[in-house]
Every structure is written in structure tokens, then in C-alpha cells.
Amino acid sequence: MRCASGHNFDRAKEGYWNLTQPQDKKSSNPGDSDEAVLARRRWLERGLAAGLVESLREWTSTSSAAQNVLDLGCGEGSFGPALFPHAASSYCGIDLSRRAIKLAARGWPEATWVLANADRGLPIADGCIQQVVSLFGRRPVSEIERVLSVDGVCVVAIPGEEDLIELREQTQKSGHRRSRWEMVAEEMKAANLVLSQHKKWTQHVELKSDEIADALAMTYRAVRNSQQSRLKGVEQMNVTLAADLLLFCRGK
Numbered sequence: 001m002r003c004a005s006g007h008n009f010d011r012a013k014e015g016y017w018n019l020t021q022p023q024d025k026k027s028s029n030p031g032d033s034d035e036a037v038l039a040r041r042r043w044l045e046r047g048l049a050a051g052l053v054e055s056l057r058e059w060t061s062t063s064s065a066a067q068n069v070l071d072l073g074c075g076e077g078s079f080g081p082a083l084f085p086h087a088a089s090s091y092c093g094i095d096l097s098r099r100a101i102k103l104a105a106r107g108w109p110e111a112t113w114v115l116a117n118a119d120r121g122l123p124i125a126d127g128c129i130q131q132v133v134s135l136f137g138r139r140p141v142s143e144i145e146r147v148l149s150v151d152g153v154c155v156v157a158i159p160g161e162e163d164l165i166e167l168r169e170q171t172q173k174s175g176h177r178r179s180r181w182e183m184v185a186e187e188m189k190a191a192n193l194v195l196s197q198h199k200k201w202t203q204h205v206e207l208k209s210d211e212i213a214d215a216l217a218m219t220y221r222a223v224r225n226s227q228q229s230r231l232k233g234v235e236q237m238n239v240t241l242a243a244d245l246l247l248f249c250r251g252k
């Protein structure tokens with residue numbers, strides 16, 4: 001692939017496009033660590049997000065092969081085929097973790113996968129995306145607005161106030177509850193993306209020790225060993241999973 005200024009970009013043997021720039025290698029936020037990506041993969045393979053997928057499908061199921069979908073911070077790629085099973089040729093996932101994009105490309109080779117920093121200009125033409133999705137991923141709001149078509153929508157998921165609260169209470173003593181969806185709605189509104197629907201997804205699950213370890217590895221990079229050690233010997237725990245799901249349209 002070659003850009004207008006004559007730069008060349010390679011397609012990796014796994015089938016993804018590498019559009020990273022030299023600065024991205026030095027980035028302080030190079031995407032999730034391999035450990036977090038693999039923990040997320042195991043978590044999703046256990047079906048722990050099946051209910052979340054069902055809930056999101058209410059908004060994404062209208063997508064056909066004619067609708068372009070852009071997934072910002074797509075991770076290891078399980079959500080694409082789960083949400084858009086008939087739209088591989090018009091789905092594009094972007095992530096800055098090489099490990100994540102490799103797993104994604106292996107799992108759904110018909111789709112387009114891009115290793116790139118979604119916080120820079122997106123490698124997408126103006127107004128050609130019908131659905132942008134950001135599932136616990138990146139939200140470059142002005143770029144989202146630029147790439148969305150006139151009737152396009154943006155689906156955002158963020159961790160809910162109660163998400164993993166029992167684990168957070170154990171590891172951080174206090175376990176702050178804070179609701180972030182209002183702030184996200186404000187950020188989006190500043191880029192003329194208007195909240196049209198909001199729903200909460202909640203589920204209670206019983207986690208075993210290896211699942212607890214994965215939950216910590218994939219969510220809280222900042223959990224220190226000393227905090228994790230408070231969970232030593234915990235064989236199982238009832239844990240709340242929660243997310244706020246937000247649907248945005250373009251304002252007038």
C-alpha cells in the first residue's frame with residue numbers, strides 16, 4: 001500500500017496492515033501489554049461477555065455488508081465477528097497492540113485489521129463509516145465525527161460504576177465507585193455527537209481464582225503486586241460485571 005506522498009506500508013504475513021509511525025514505537029501508551037491482551041482473550045473465550053454481546057446486538061444487528069464498520073481499539077478481535085457476522089468485507093479493526101492485531105487477523109481473516117495509533121489521524125476517508133464502535137477502546141472524538149457518514153452512528157461501551165466492584169474493594173480497600181458515562185457523553189457532544197440512547201448492562205458471575213487473575217490483568221494495569229496479593233488464597237468470588245452502553249448520532 002502506498003500513500004499520496006509515496007510512503008510504502010507493508011501487509012504483515014498474518015494479514016494485517018501496519019500503519020504505525022516511528023513516533024508510535026516511543027509512545028508512552030503503546031496499547032495493551034501482551035499479558036493484558038491474552039488475559040482478555042481467555043476471558044472472552046469463557047463466554048463472560050456473551051450477555052454484553054447480546055445487549056450490543058440490538059444496536060449493531062442492522063449492519064449489512066454495505067455498511068462500513070470501524071472498531072477503535074478492537075483488541076484481540078472477538079467482538080467483530082460476534083457483532084457483525086455478515087459484514088467481514090466492510091469491517092475494519094484498529095489497535096496499537098501487535099499481539100492483539102495478530103490474534104484478530106488470525107481469527108477473522110476476511111476482515112481488515114490495522115496496526116495503528118487511533119489517537120492520531122485515522123487512516124479513513126471523510127464520511128464513509130456507518131458505524132464506529134469503541135468497546136472499552138479509544139474515542140478520538142473529532143476524528144470519529146469526521147469519518148462518520150451523515151446518518152452514521154457511534155456505539156460506545158465503558159466500564160460501569162459497579163464493574164468488578166467486589167475485586168476492587170478487595171484489592172484497593174476502598175474500591176471507588178464512579179460513573180463515567182456522563183463525562184463521555186459530554187466529550188462526544190463537544191464534537192457534535194449527540195447521545196440518543198443509553199443502557200446499562202449488568203451481570204453477576206462466580207469467578208474462580210484463574211478468572212480473577214485474568215480480570216485484574218486485563219483491566220487494571222495499575223494494580224500493584226502488593227494489592228494483588230490481597231487476593232491470594234481466594235478460590236472463588238461473586239463478582240459484578242457492568243458496562244454503560246451509549247449510542248450516538250451526528251447532531252444537526
Ligand SMILES: C[S@@+](CC[C@H](N)C(=O)[O-])C[C@H]1O[C@@H](n2cnc3c(N)ncnc32)[C@H](O)[C@@H]1O
Nearest residue numbers: 031032073074075095096097117118119135136
Ligand atoms: C480494554 S481493551 C478493549 C479491547 C476490545 N475492544 C475488547 O473489548 O475486548 C483496549 C484496547 O485499546 C488498545 N489501545 C490502547 N491505546 C490505543 C491507541 N492509541 N490506538 C489504538 N488502540 C489502542 C489496546 O491495545 C487494547 O487492545
Ligand SMILES: [Zn+2]
Nearest residue numbers: 003005006007
Ligand atoms: Zn505518507
